Amino acid sequence: MTILVTGATGQVGREVVNQLVRRGADVRAFVRDPSKAELPAGVDVAKGDLLDVDALRSAFQGVSTLFLLNAVTPDEYTQAIVTLNVAREAGIERIVYLSVIHSDRYVNVPHFAGKFGVERMLETMGMHATILRPAYFIGNDLSIKDVITGHGVYPMPVGSKGLAMIDTRDLAEIAALELLRRENAAQPLPLERINVVGPDTLTGTAIAQIWSDVLGRPIAYPGEDFAGFEGNLRQFMPSWTAYDMRMMTERFVSDGMQPEQGDVARLTAMLGRPLRSYREFAADVAGHSAT
Numbered sequence: 455m456t457i458l459v460t461g462a463t464g465q466v467g468r469e470v471v472n473q474l475v476r477r478g479a480d481v482r483a484f485v486r487d488p489s490k491a492e493l494p495a496g497v498d499v500a501k502g503d504l505l506d507v508d509a510l511r512s513a514f515q516g517v518s519t520l521f522l523l524n525a526v527t528p529d530e531y532t533q534a535i536v537t538l539n540v541a542r543e544a545g546i547e548r549i550v551y552l553s554v555i556h557s558d559r560y561v562n563v564p565h566f567a568g569k570f571g572v573e574r575m576l577e578t579m580g581m582h583a584t585i586l587r588p589a590y591f592i593g594n595d596l597s598i599k600d601v602i603t604g605h606g607v608y609p610m611p612v613g614s615k616g617l618a619m620i621d622t623r624d625l626a627e628i629a630a631l632e633l634l635r636r637e638n639a640a641q642p643l644p645l646e647r648i649n650v651v652g653p654d655t656l657t658g659t660a661i662a663q664i665w666s667d668v669l670g671r672p673i674a675y676p677g678e679d680f681a682g683f684e685g686n687l688r689q690f691m692p693s694w695t696a697y698d699m700r701m702m703t704e705r706f707v708s709d710g711m712q713p714e715q716g717d718v719a720r721l722t723a724m725l726g727r728p729l730r731s732y733r734e735f736a737a738d739v740a741g742h743s744a745t
Contacts, residue, residue, distance in 0.1 A: 520549045531572065547581070554587055
């Protein structure tokens with residue numbers, strides 16, 4: 455039987471596909487433009503988007519397990535609900551859904567609230583799923599590396615409560631392992647949630663210190679300027695997205711993004727190795743910047 459991966463050309467979805475292929479799984483990727491997919495040999499490619507019901511019905515033929523990842527868009531919630539309904543119609547009872555940590559707490563953040571609504575559908579309708587709840591992606595900070603290395607500041611308004619940042623490669627491997635666990639189970643497994651976090655819970659000041667260490671010069675954490683953060687984002691993304699991100703960082707500061715007891719140990723056991731750290735990421739970026 456086949457595992458269908460949505461969002462298969464993004465940073466997480468592409469790595470999920472790679473992890474599944476390495477483990478010998480039959481994979482079908484659901485993509486908008488197959489000509490640009492550039493996926494591993496042997497991956498079946500289905501064309502469509504998550505609002506195209508006919509394309510979804512076609513893509514679900516012969517599929518046993520679904521990985522649902524959809525991007526932050528104005529209609530993200532509708533995309534997910536439509537996809538899950540079509541999957542249910544097709545008899546699919548093995549699902550891994552990519553949500554976000556604290557989706558039930560960051561209720562004023564649009565993309566968090568939407569993901570929590572999807573979680574409620576899965577739970578209320580008795581669907582068999584693993585809900586992965588990742589924390590902030592370490593790799594997101596690639597977008598600010600020039601500010602860090604060029605201006606000597608870590609500008610992300612992280613605050614002092616701390617974020618348990620996750621490497622997307624670890625997230626993708628955990629997703630692949632969960633997909634295969636559900637795929638290979640004799641019966642559909644009950645719903646469960648897994649917080650996907652990194653090994654360290656870091657404040658803005660702590661992250662700036664990591665950069666100071668790996669770059670060998672002082673990097674400052676200037677504090678939180680939410681209006682300035684939103685304004686910078688609006689230079690390269692729609693205003694609603696920038697505002698959504700601002701709402702998220704305000705909750706970083708007020709609530710943090712912290713793991714529950716046992717989360718790190720559980721993920722380490724799943725992977726059979728330590729989780730990748732922010733310091734490893736920063737050292738890698740610093741090494742590339744120096745060459």
